[in-house]
Structure formats: C-alpha cells, structure tokens
Amino acid sequence: MNEKINVTEIFGADVFSDSVMRERLPKKVYAEVRRTIETGADMSSATADVVANAMKDWAVERGATHYTHWFQPLTGITAEKHDSFVTAPKNGKTILEFSGKELIKGEPDASSFPSGGLRATFEARGYTAWDCTSPAFLKEDATGVILCIPTAFCSYTGEALDKKTPLLRSMEAIGEQALRILRLFGNTTSVKVTTSVGAEQEYFLVDREKYLQRKDLIYTGRTLFGAPAPKGQELEDHYFGTIRERIGAYMKDINIELWKLGIPAKTQHNEVAPAQHELAPIYEEGNIAVDHNQLVMETMKKVAGRHGMTCLLHEKPFAGVNGSGKHNNWSLTTNDGINMLDPGKTPHENIQFLLVLACILKGVDTHADLLRQSASDVGNDHRLGANEAPPAIISVFLGAQLEDVVRQLVETGEATSSLKGGKLNTGVHSLPVLAKDATDRNRTSPFAFTGNKFEFRMVGSADSIGSPNTTLNAIVAEAFCEAADILEAAPDFDRAVHDLIKKYMTEHQRIIFNGNGYADAWIEEAARRGLPNIKSMVDATATLTTDKAVALFEKFGIFTRAELESREEILYETYVKAINIEALTMIDMATKQIIPAVISYTTELAKSMTAVTTACPEADTSVQKELLLEVSALLSESKTALTALKERQAQSQEIGDMEKMAYFFKDQVMPAMAALRAPVDQLEMLVDKKYWPMPSYGDLIFEV
Ligand code: ADP
Ligand code: MG
Secondary structure (H helix, E strand, O other), X not given: OOOOOOHHHHOXXXXXXXXXXXXXXXXXXXXXXXXXXXXXXXXXXXXXXXXXXXXXXXXXXXXXXXXXXXXXXXXXXXXXXXXXXXOOOEOOEOOEOOOHHHHHEEOOEOOOOOOOOOOOOOOOEEEEEEOOOOOOEEEEEOOEEEEEEEEEEEEOOOOEOEOHHHHHHHHHHHHHHHHHHHHHOOOOOOOOEEEEEEEEEEEEEXXXXXXXXXXXXXXXXXXXXXXXXXXXXXXXXXXXXXXXXXXXXXXXXXXXXXXXXXXXXEEEEEOOOOOEEEEEEOOEEHHHHHHHHHHHHHHHHHHHHHOOEEEEOOOOOOOOOOOOEEEEEEEEEEOOOOEOOOOOOOHHHHHHHHHHHHHHHHXXXXXXXXXXXXXXXXXXXXXXXXXXXXXXXXXXXXXXXXHHHHHHHHHHOOOOOOOOOOOOOOOOOOOOOOOOOOOOOOOOOOXXXXXXXXXXXXXXXXXXXXXXXXXXXXHHHHHHHHHHHHHHOOOOHHHHHHHHHHHHHHHHHHHEOOOOOOOHHHHHHHHHHOOOEOOOHHHHHHHHHOHHHHHHHHHOOOOOHHHHHHHHHHHHHHHHHHHHHHHHHHHHHHHHHHHHHHHHHHHHHHHHHHHHHHHOOOOOOHHHHHHHHXXXXXXXXXXXXXXXXXXXXXXXXXXXXXXHHHHHHHHHHHHHHHHHHHHHHHHHHHOOHHHOOOOOHHHHHHOO
16 A cells, blocks of 8 residues: 655655756856855856746646746745746747746735835835745646745845845855854865754644634634643653554655655654654755745645645644744854864864854854844744743753863863863863763753754744744854954964953853753743843844844844834734734634533523423432533633623724734733633533534544
C-alpha cells in the first residue's frame, strides 16, 4: 500500500533552482544572474528577458498557466495575484509570454494591505520586486500550476511594506560587519557572510468535521471556550510517542510536498500536548529559510484538508495544554563554509569566537526589548509571560562550560581552564579550547547557545520568522560594527581584543542565565538585574520607535523612522482587529449557541423534576434540584458576563486612537472575555453532553 518515494528524484522538482538555471541559461546570462545573486549587482534588462523566458518555458513544460509575484505583506502571511502567460490573440491564437519586466517588477493594487499610514489610500500603488536570492517555484493546487516568484513589496516612494525587504537589508548589514570581524583575525579569503536559519515548526491537527463545529476555531484559530478534558499532557505519553496512522499519512504527504519545493524537511515527531506535532527542516540561508517557513505553514494547512483534518498554527489553540512555538536556530556562515559561532579548535579561533559571543551578548542585552518585540504576535501573548514558557524576559543560556569561561574572563581577565577538560592553552592572551557541549541543555531559555548556533525560542508558531531574524541581524550587526571600529583602530590588536571581550562580557553578563527560566524566582532575579519583562505584544510595540531603536535601524538602513512608525501603527491595529474578532465570536457563540443550550438543559431538568414528582410524589428530586440551581446560577453569571463583554466591545469602538484602542482591548476586553469563559467552562462540565453545542477538548485533541 505504501508506494516507494524516490526522494532524490522529487527533491526540488518544482524549483527553478541553480542547477536548472545553469542547464537552461546561456553561460553568460547564467554568470550574470549568479553575480546578481551573490553581490547584488544590477541585472541588465536583456538578461532579465532571457531569464524570464527560460523560467516561463520551464514552468509551462510543467503545466503552469499563470505566474505570480509572491510576497509577504505585514499581515504575516503571503500574498499572490495570478496572471496568466496568455497574450492577446492574433488570428484567434495566443502565445504564452513572460518578459523580464514582468519578472522584475509587479504592481499589485496595494491599497488593501496594511501600510500604517505610509501610503495614502488614493496612492494605492505598491511595487513588488523580484528577489533573485530566493528561487522561483511552482505551486500546484486546484487553481492549477502557478509559477511563484519571491518578491519584496514596497510603496511607490520605496518604503518597505513587507517582511522581506528589511530582512534582506539586515542580512546585508550583518554580512558586511561580520566580514570586518573576520578580516581583523586575518581571514582574507571569505567574501561573504550570511545567516543560517533553521525554524522548528510546531502545530496541532484536529479533525475537520469537529473543527467545523467550532466557530471559535473557524474565526480565530483558537478555542475561546472549552473545559479541560479529564486527561491532558500530564502523562507525557505523547511527546516523541508513536505516530498514529492518520497523522503519519499526513506527515508523509507534507514531506513529499516540501521536498518537491526544495525544502529540506528533516525531523518530525509528536510534541508535548496531545494532537501537537513538530516539523524541522535543515537550516538554510536566512532569506530562503524565511520564505520556506512560510511555505511550510501554507503546505501544512493545505495538506491537512486532504486528510480530513485542519492544521492549527495558532500559538495557543487550547487552554491548559502547551501552546506552539517556533525555534529559530541562527548562526553566521561564510561563503567558504566557516561557522562563526563554532568555538573552533585553536586558541586563535577561540578568541574570534569569544569576541563574536561577547558581541551577541552585548546586542541581546542592549536590545532585549526589541528582540522580545520581534517575537510578539497576538497569539504569542498566551505563551510569553502568561502561564506558559518561555518567559517574556530575554536571557541567554550559554551552558556550564561557556559560562565558566565568561566568569573567568570577567573575574581575572583570562580564561585558562575549561570545565570539560579540553586542551588548555595558558598564557596572557590565550584561551582554552572549547569543546562543543552537546549534552548541556536548557529548554527553558528563550535564547540558548546550542553548540554552534543560537536558538531563539520565543517566536510564535503562526508568525513569520522574518521579524525575529531582521532584529537579530540588526542588533548583532551593531555590536560587530562597534567592535570593528575599536579594533581596527587599535595599535595592539591582541591586547585590544582581549580587553574588549572582557569589557563586553563584564558589562553584559547580567543577560546570561543558565537556571530555570520558568521559575518565579527568575522573574524576581531578572527584575533585580534590571532586565526588561515586557508582558504583552501591546507593551512591546512602542519599543520599535524608541530613540535607541530608530538609531539602530537607521544606522544600517534597515528601517527608517517612518517605516518603524508605520509598523508600530500596524501592530496596534492588528492586535485590535484580532481581539475584536475574538470578542465578537465569543458574543456570538454565547448568545446563539451556549446560552440556548443551557436553557434547554435547565428546562429538561425542571421537566424531569415535575415528571418525577407527578409520577411518584415521595421520590427524591434533590439531585435535579441541586443541579438546576447550580446550572441556573452559572447561567445567570454567564449572561451578566456576556452583557459586560458586549458593553466593553461597544466602548472600544468609540476610541479613535489605535494605541489607546489596543490597550483598551488588552486591559478591558480581554478580562471581560475571561470573565465570560469561566462560568461557561464550568457549565460545560455540568450540562448533559448531548445538549452541548460543540465538540469538547477531549473530542478535539484526543480523537484526531
Ligand atoms: P537541536 O536538537 O539542538 O535543536 P537540531 O539538530 O534538531 O538541533 O536542529 C534544530 C534546527 O537547527 C534544525 O533546523 C537544524 O537544521 C538547525 N541548525 C543546525 N545547525 C545550525 C546552524 N549552524 N545554524 C543554524 N541552524 C542550524
Ligand atoms: Mg531545537
């Protein structure tokens, strides 16, 4: 029943990849394309025409009828508008064409995408520009086969309206600054540094029939009501458990789809919560990893439908069990394969590594607020700083060995020993050889060093990894830049680098925390250390436009102040819209489904009492009576809470200012929603299941 899958054959089959280009493009054209990809040099229009034509031929041979500029507006998802290759018929016949101009630039009517005031509505023009660093690919669904061209999206005046543009700018910035660091250590051979990113994606699967019976899941992606099932995740019997057949068939299908798209899907397993799973691809260049993560999310949703399931990417679809996140693994790689986050084998390499590490600590400490902001989205508020880890406080986990090295450096100015007993190199400026520390793990840290990369674990499962990577690149670029400025001017490099490592580590050691990040004691300790604890997305939003943030992003041309202000505005608006939909959905469900169901049940109870008493006056109806009293009390509590929520929701609409409105939703509407949920969830535990108008948590997460 299991047909054989030839992975090497299908891998990348739907990608206009480097090897396809090499095969199909004239040598000179191919060379020019490579140059553009590698150095960002302009491409001539003649070359663009040749590439476009080759792309079209390749796509049409594979059944494509349309092309689209595929982009990532600030909605967090991707957007596409299809155009067919058809040209005006001549003598009743059409030929298929695709020009260089169409490849390079698109002009979608952008007025319906969030712009945060950057684009007046009358100036609806937005441009999409081909990002040749991310390969074009084919998407196949009911629409047919579509050639997708990854593009950046900006306004008529050049402001970024998407997640890709700033990401590309940030990759340039960090690449340039990282190269300066390498040169200082005598590397003359590497010509380019890029970020390597691998995003581990968590998700839930639920049965589609049941999903369709829950308006909250349909409209908001999460359950707004729901009493806990008798069993949760306490037995820890799901994590890494045997994958059930239905889920296995889904995973197999996902892998095939992803491999065809050239996405190196690698690891799959069951996660902690029932019905929760994870998929991790092999890391790729930052920009491609971001695009691919979008495709992973899209494919997960699409394929679920074929298996009679729905994939929930929301960060917290179910209260009381773990939510979903996305671990963003990040490192810096040169074009000749050097990982700058690899501790290395010689003291010399170690010094470079320790400088890189010191700069990262400095960047993360200086801009902990921005990093936290980059991982916030509406759904992630239910994880970060709420009942679930990781906490909203940014800290860095280094592991015992590295922490010890930092301690030695800070205390004595030298590190002469290594905890794991690696080779020792004593001497004034030398440092011990650092062994990769694979055993030392800390799952509670939001920003953990894991051998040769950092793992940023705060990111939400539904969110694009564009922003976290943009911010990460920017803050480390800034630290590299400052270090390079100092070291390039230093008369005695060895002395200067030693002093600088010590200085940065001393000044920023407060950001290092190897303990349990979930413990309350850490919250107090972090407060003592003066580390920010930004509890919600709304609180985090203003960090984008502080003078510190504007200086950082403007210095490297990643965002202008205007772009940051627009993003701030969009984030408030996004929050407002999302919570408003949640509030309205709760009102709708409570009014039309839950309250009527409970009334029916109380009527049944009352009828039963009368019937029993009529039939047998001496029979004991105290159970029915008690239940009726209890249910009626909760019913009236629910109705009161519903009225209060309606009032709050109505009040929210009177507020003109987006920021104020966002705070109103967070501080007034959200508590009113919780107040309605509480009695309803209690009712769910009391009311006869046949009256309850929707599948329960147990039905949803244990019966997939
Ligand atoms: P861990 O168990 O430490 O999380 P995995 O091997 O499971 O490590 O990798 C998790 C993710 O990190 C994968 O996507 C993997 O490809 C990615 N990854 C591994 N090494 C690097 C690196 N040097 N830079 C960026 N990502 C990496
Ligand atoms: Mg991991």
